[in-house]
Amino acid sequence: SKRQGRGRSSCYTHGMLEVVTERVQLETDMRTAVERGEMYLAFQPVLALADDQVIGYEALIRWDHPTLGAIPPTRFIPVAEETGQIVPIGAWVLGEACRQIAQLGSEIYVAVNVSPVQFRSPLLLSHLTQALAQSGLPARRLEIELTETAIVEDGPQIARMLDAIRCLGVTVAMDDFGTGYSSLAHLRDFPVDRIKVDRSFVATAETDRHSMAVLEGITHIARTLGVAILAEGVETASQLQLLRDIGCDAIQGYLIGRPEPFAHDAFSQFGGADH
Ligand code: C2E
Ligand code: CA
Ligand code: CA
Ligand code: CA
16 A cells, blocks of 8 residues: 555665665666676586586676676676666677687587576577677587576477577577476476586585485486486586596586686786686
8 A cells, every 4th residue: 555655665774775776776887888898708618528528618797897896697687687688788698609619619619598588589599690690600519508497488489499599500408407397397398408407416416315316317317318418516526426427428617617718818808817
C-alpha cells in the first residue's frame, strides 16, 4: 500500500543509498567503459590431458574502473544483464577474443562466455559472424560457453539457436555443469560439444565421496555421449592426478595458469597486466 511505501522511505539508510548510488554509477560508467579502454580480456589456458598441451584459452572480461579500481565480472555482469548492456559488451568480447586468438596461429581455440541475455538476443548470430569475419578466425576455433540457466526456458527456440550457432561451425560448451537444475535433462535435449564440470566438484572430490562419484559419473556419461569433458578450478597436483585417473579430457585452473592478458597484445599496455 501507499502507507507502507512511504514508511519504507524512512528506512532508507545511508548504507542503502550508497549501494544504489554505486549501482547507478556502474550502470552509467559501463556504457562508455569499452570505448574508454577500461575493459580488457584475460585468457586462461586449457590443458589437454592426453598430451599435456595447451589446446585453448577461455576469455574472461576485466574492468579497471578509473576511480573504483578493478571490478570483478561477478559484480558488473549481472548489472549489464539487467540493463541489456551485456549485448554490446558481449559483442566487443567476441570480437576482441577472436582478434587476439587469431594472432596466435595454430589450432588453438578460444572459449567465450555468452550470457543468457545475449543468447536470447536476435543480434547474437550476427555478432558471431562479424567477430569471425573481422578476425579471420576459423569458426571451429571459436567456442561459446553457456550456463544451464541460458537454456532453461523456451526449449524449441533454444534448440533452434543452438542449431544455428553450430551450423556456423562454432562449438558449444555447457559451463558450470552440475550446479543448475536438471543438468542431465539439458544434456539430453541440447547436444553440446563440451561439458565443463563446475569447480565445486573438483574442490571437494578428495574429501567428499559423493562429489567424487558425481565427477566419475559425469565423465562416464560424457564419454558415452562422445562429448569432451573439462574440469574447472584445478589448483593442486593431487586434483590433477585424480582427474587423469578418471579419464577427464582437459583441465583449467590456477595449477596450469591464472587468467592474464596476452603479453604480445598491443592493447594490453592500456590494461593492467597483473590480473
Ligand atoms: P566462469 O565462466 O565459471 O569462469 C571461471 C572463473 O573461475 C573465472 O573467474 C576464473 O578466473 C576463475 N578460476 C579459474 N581457475 C580457477 C581456480 O583454479 N580456482 C578458483 N578459485 N577460481 C578459478 P572470473 O574471471 O572472476 O569470472 C567470473 C564469472 O564471470 C565467470 O565464471 C563468468 O560467469 C563471468 N564472466 C567472465 N567474463 C565474462 C564475459 O566475457 N562474458 C560473460 N557473459 N560473463 C563473463
Ligand atoms: Ca566459463
Ligand atoms: Ca565455469
Ligand atoms: Ca561460473
